[in-house]
Amino acid sequence: MSSLLIKGGRIIDPASNLDRAGDVLIEEGKISRIEPSIWAPGIRSIDASGLIVAPGFVDIHVHLREPGREDEETIQSGSRAAAAGGFTTICCMPNTDPVNDSPTVTRYIIEEAARHAVTRVFPIGAISAGSAGEKLSEIGEMVEAGAVGISDDGKPVMDGQLMRRAMEYSLPFRIPVIEHCEDLHLSAHGSMNEGFQSTALGLKGISRAAEDTMASRDIILAELTGAHIHIAHLSTRGALDLVRQGKRKGIHVTCEVTPHHFTLTDAACCGYDTNAKMSPPLRTQDDLDGLIEGLVDGTIDCIATDHAPHNANEKMLEFDRAPFGITGLETALGLSLTRLFHTGKIDLKRLIELFTVNAARIINRPLGELAIGAEADVTLFSTESEWVYDVSRTQSKSRNSPFHGMRLKGQVAATIVAGKTVYLNEGLLRA
Amino acid sequence: MPLKAKHLLGIRDLSAEQIQLILDTAESFREISTRPIKKVPTLRGKSVINLFFEASTRTRTSFEIAAKRLSADAINISASTSSVVKGETLVDMARNLQAMAPDVIVIRHSSSGAPHQLARICDAAIVNAGDGAHEHPTQALLDALTILDRKKRLAGLRVAIVGDVAHSRVARSNCLLLGKMGAQVRVCAPPTLLPLGFERTFDLLQPMEHPGTLWVTHDMQQALADADVVMMLRIQLERQHEAFFPSVREYFRFYGLSAERMQAAKPDAIIMHPGPINRGVEIASDVADGPYSVILDQVTSGVAVRMAVLFLLAGGSKEETGA
Numbered sequence: 065m066s067s068l069l070i071k072g073g074r075i076i077d078p079a080s081n082l083d084r085a086g087d088v089l090i091e092e093g094k095i096s097r098i099e100p101s102i103w104a105p106g107i108r109s110i111d112a113s114g115l116i117v118a119p120g121f122v123d124i125h126v127h128l129r130e131p132g133r134e135d136e137e138t139i140q141s142g143s144r145a146a147a148a149g150g151f152t153t154i155c156c157m158p159n160t161d162p163v164n165d166s167p168t169v170t171r172y173i174i175e176e177a178a179r180h181a182v183t184r185v186f187p188i189g190a191i192s193a194g195s196a197g198e199k200l201s202e203i204g205e206m207v208e209a210g211a212v213g214i215s216d217d218g219k220p221v222m223d224g225q226l227m228r229r230a231m232e233y234s235l236p237f238r239i240p241v242i243e244h245c246e247d248l249h250l251s252a253h254g255s256m257n258e259g260f261q262s263t264a265l266g267l268k269g270i271s272r273a274a275e276d277t278m279a280s281r282d283i284i285l286a287e288l289t290g291a292h293i294h295i296a297h298l299s300t301r302g303a304l305d306l307v308r309q310g311k312r313k314g315i316h317v318t319c320e321v322t323p324h325h326f327t328l329t330d331a332a333c334c335g336y337d338t339n340a341k342m343s344p345p346l347r348t349q350d351d352l353d354g355l356i357e358g359l360v361d362g363t364i365d366c367i368a369t370d371h372a373p374h375n376a377n378e379k380m381l382e383f384d385r386a387p388f389g390i391t392g393l394e395t396a397l398g399l400s401l402t403r404l405f406h407t408g409k410i411d412l413k414r415l416i417e418l419f420t421v422n423a424a425r426i427i428n429r430p431l432g433e434l435a436i437g438a439e440a441d442v443t444l445f446s447t448e449s450e451w452v453y454d455v456s457r458t459q460s461k462s463r464n465s466p467f468h469g470m471r472l473k474g475q476v477a478a479t480i481v482a483g484k485t486v487y488l489n490e491g492l493l494r495a
Numbered sequence: 496m497p498l499k500a501k502h503l504l505g506i507r508d509l510s511a512e513q514i515q516l517i518l519d520t521a522e523s524f525r526e527i528s529t530r531p532i533k534k535v536p537t538l539r540g541k542s543v544i545n546l547f548f549e550a551s552t553r554t555r556t557s558f559e560i561a562a563k564r565l566s567a568d569a570i571n572i573s574a575s576t577s578s579v580v581k582g583e584t585l586v587d588m589a590r591n592l593q594a595m596a597p598d599v600i601v602i603r604h605s606s607s608g609a610p611h612q613l614a615r616i617c618d619a620a621i622v623n624a625g626d627g628a629h630e631h632p633t634q635a636l637l638d639a640l641t642i643l644d645r646k647k648r649l650a651g652l653r654v655a656i657v658g659d660v661a662h663s664r665v666a667r668s669n670c671l672l673l674g675k676m677g678a679q680v681r682v683c684a685p686p687t688l689l690p691l692g693f694e695r696t697f698d699l700l701q702p703m704e705h706p707g708t709l710w711v712t713h714d715m716q717q718a719l720a721d722a723d724v725v726m727m728l729r730i731q732l733e734r735q736h737e738a739f740f741p742s743v744r745e746y747f748r749f750y751g752l753s754a755e756r757m758q759a760a761k762p763d764a765i766i767m768h769p770g771p772i773n774r775g776v777e778i779a780s781d782v783a784d785g786p787y788s789v790i791l792d793q794v795t796s797g798v799a800v801r802m803a804v805l806f807l808l809a810g811g812s813k814e815e816t817g818a
Contacts, residue, residue: 260699263690264507266607266629266667271691336608380586382606384627 066440066483067091069104073112073444077119077434078417088117090440093482098434110485110493112444115477118416119432120152120441122423125217125242125296125320125368126393128154128185131172132161137373137461139173142393143181144459145371147487149393150476152183152441153424153431157217158190165190165201170209182486183479184441186212186427188242191230195219200230207237212427215242217296218343220278222248227282231291240294240318240426243282245303246344250274255384257330257345265333267384270345276302283310283317294426295319297370299344301354308363318426320368323392323399324466326355332466338379338386339466342372356409359418366423369396373462391460395453395467397445401474405447412447419443440483446492449475498807502614502621505630506671507700514636514672520803521640521796527564528798538567541598541809545571546588547624548604553770553794554624554633558601561801567598567809585609589616598809602626607664620808628662633800634769635668639676640796641789642724645765650677655718655760657683657750658728658777659739661690665769666728670709674701680709683718685750687739715750719759726767727752730777743776752778754785765789 070088075098077083087102088095123146129137137145139156146154156173158164164173170187177185189206193199195216203214214234220243221227231241251274256262258269279295283306286293298304298319310317324342329349332340340346358364372389379386397419404410410418420432431441455468479487496516500508509517527535543562547555555571562569574588585604592600593616600619602610607627614621625631639649646652654673660666660682673680674697682693689711690696697709712718719725730746740746757764766778766788774780783790 258691260692260696263693263696264700266627266664268628269691336611377584380584382585382604382612383608384606 066093067107068480068483068485069102069107069109070112070117070442070444071109073115073117075117075434076412076416078413079119079421079433080435082434083413088434088442090442090480090483093440095434095436095438095440098436110478112493115444115446115493116412118443118445119420119434120443120479120481121150121397121419122153122432123151123369123371123393123396124155124213124366124423124427126154126156126371127159127373127389128156129160129373130176131169135461136375138180139176139185140180141459141461142371142373143177143183143185145391145393146183147479148459148476149395150397150443150445150479151393152443152479152481153186153429154183155186155188155212155427157188157215159195159218163190163195164188164206165193165195167202167205167209170206170211174210183481186210186429188213188215188217190214191216191221191241192226197222197226200226200233203230203233204237207239211239212429213240213242213294215244215296217242217244220244220246220248224281224285228285228289231285231289231293235289235291238428240292242294242296243278244296245275245278245282247274247278250277255341256333257347259330259348261330261333265336267333272300272302272347272351275300275344276306279303279306283307283315286310286317287313287315290316292316292318297322297325297344297368298364299325299347299351301351304354304358304363308358311363318365320366321355321359321364322368322370323396324390326352326359327399327403328466336383337466338381338383339390339464341383341386341388342370342390343388356404359404360409364418365426367396367400367418368423369393373460374464376463379464389464391458391462391465393460394458395465395472397476398451398453398472398474399467401447402472406473440480442480444477444493445475446477447474449473449492451475501808503632503804503808504610504614504621504623506632506635506668506675507630509675511675514639514675517636517800517803517807518640518643520807521636521799524802524806525799527802528795533564534566535564536566537806538562538565538809541567543567543569543599543601543805544592544597545569546574546592546600546602547572548574548602548609549625551603551625553797554603557794557797558624558801561798561805564798565802565806567805585612586616589613593617593619599805622804622808625664627664628667629664630668631664632668633797633804634665635672636804637793637796637800638669638726638767639672640800641767641793642765644792644796645789646723649673652678652723653681653721654678654724654726655681655683655722656726656728657715657718657752659688659730660684660693660728661688662731663728669726670697671700674709681718681722682709682711683713683715683750685740686713715756716759719756722760722764724765724767725752725757725760727778729769729771730773732773732776747776751776752782754779754782757782763787767793769793
């Protein structure tokens with residue numbers, strides 16, 4: 065197993081409230097010592113001076129497209145993109161082909177990941193068979209096989225009774241029920257946020273009410289059942305207020321936001337760039353401001369990318385025909401540092417918490433912490449390094465990013481999974 | 496005077512000066528269509544592709560006649576969006592057309608923004624002949640030319656636009672054009688057929704210096720009061736199942752144009768419709784065929800406006816119209 069000494073970085077571990085300069089020693093894939101100065105002859109060391117040493121990032125919302133759409137992404141390519149973005153753990157959504165609604169598919173993903181992935185990969189199982197929203201999938205067996213949550217992501221569970229049953233049934237398995245909140249009747253055939261921009265562009269709008277009403281139903285059902293509801297890619301001020309109220313009432317509700325929802329507004333759809341099309345859609349400045357308030361005040365639990373690779377041919381279609389979704393693993397940290405930290409909105413401890421321990425707690429995994437004896441998943445990054453995202457150099461098999469050419473401040477230097485360096489940015493660090 | 500625009504994608508991109516130039520040029524082209532030999536050599540050697548992804552008789556024919564009267568070679572392509580099913584994307588098709596080096600591509604498409612996507616790829620001048628529910632700029636220009644012919648001005652006129660505004664590219668382009676030219680626009684529709692925040696959208700799109708106004712009402716009487724121009728929009732009956740209104744009968748009762756309703760407008764008010772009309776749905780037959788209806792004049796204006804647009808985009812200036 066891998067041993068490694070990380071010397072001279074600024075170590076920040078939100079879980080233990082640690083923020084100090086020092087060294088981290090990894091032995092046999094576990095963190096063995098965290099001290100101001102460690103002398104460990106014979107162990108390979110890296111010089112982390114000028115860098116932040118954080119727990120490995122956890123992204124609980126990615127689409128790896130395998131099995132079924134290996135032309136868009138594979139477990140291997142997706143995990144490489146994750147590593148390049150500083151993520152040591154990713155959770156993949158079940159909307160593959162076939163849908164991950166059975167222990168067979170769950171096991172397939174876990175076995176493929178063990179062979180080919182450079183990061184940890186945890187599957188999320190489907191709530192309903194085929195994500196068709198009609199009957200429960202084999203939730204218990206999928207959890208036994210290694211699934212860490214359930215979701216019909218990409219599709220909401222429109223049937224309230226089925227959602228109630230899913231929440232009740234999930235209780236003994238201690239897993240989050242993750243919902244893509246969208247009332248399909250209200251959003252019917254829309255392709256961007258409903259508002260000034262959609263009217264000006266002549267595109268059918270998706271109202272914020274489509275998300276808010278569904279979030280409201282789910283939070284009420286979570287109160288009724290006592291289940292853990294996790295709101296995926298929350299994008300509106302209204303849904304955020306509902307989560308805030310729910311938390312205040314003691315309901316087990318958590319939520320994530322994506323970097324694109326706190327970075328871009330629906331103005332990005334001007335010019336009909338299909339890389340500005342995702343679900344939920346980019347919202348208004350007021351929503352964006354609301355999301356930042358939620359990131360500051362703690363209502364938002366974690367940042368997740370909703371990394372959704374799509375074949376370039378499909379994104380070359382007309383705006384209303386193109387598929388929803390963008391890639392996001394490689395730009396998440398840069399966008400977060402640029403938009404949240406360098407603007408003085410949140411400090412590094414809060415930013416790291418959003419990327420690590422909070423996400424790990426949602427899926428009930430003992431990750432995202434730099435504790436002695438814990439798995440040595442570590443992310444090293446620079447807050448100051450400026451760079452321009454070049455999508456032609458992505459590790460992903462897809463290039464559907466609206467952030468190509470964007471200047472970002474803050475960059476991943478190295479990603480370490482169980483003591484093994486799986487990504488190294490040689491411009492910032494030499495092993 | 497050149498147009499100083501490479502494409503005609505929407506009225507939104509045009510200044511009042513550019514709109515005026517197109518209208519003046521169109522006015523000077525009108526006469527050609529009354530000659531025994533309706534042809535001038537102005538665009539000889541230029542090629543115009545009419546790329547229609549949506550069925551259209553009137554607009555396609557109008558562009559074709561406009562191109563031919565200017566001696567350009569007009570090629571019609573009725574592409575069904577099924578090329579997408581065959582795996583060819585809009586981008587592929589655009590690249591193929593580009594390889595044939597046309598001077599102008601006129602595109603009609605059911606998806607908003609398709610002309611804008613084409614314009615990013617092609618060197619040819621792109622003319623939007625209607626994209627989704629977005630814009631139909633030549634329709635707004637021909638409507639303006641028709642109004643000018645009867646009323647001699649646009650500024651200060653009271654124009655009522657009535658009907659399915661939500662799905663209408665004609666309404667959007669007309670609201671923008673009339674606003675930019677200083678008219679007072681009243682938009683009337685049931686709330687289900689109006690995009691959310693329609694008034695505010697047009698306030699935000701208006702240039703600051705501009706005097707035109709736009710307001711929304713759900714009352715025909717208010718919309719038509721002292722109107723100089725009444726513009727009716729087509730109700731798309733195929734949308735019936737989406738339950739925007741309970742029945743055609745009820746729709747006509749509240750939002751249809753009858754001779755009786757027209758009493759509220761000025762005595763010399765003109766009635767317009769972009770066609771094709773649904774008699775008895777949005778407009779009564781006797782009104783559509785009545786003395787104040789300029790529905791067929793609109794079609795005639797269409798050829799002149801499209802000649803002007805093709806001419807200005809294919810590189811001409813007003814002095815060399817050959818008119």
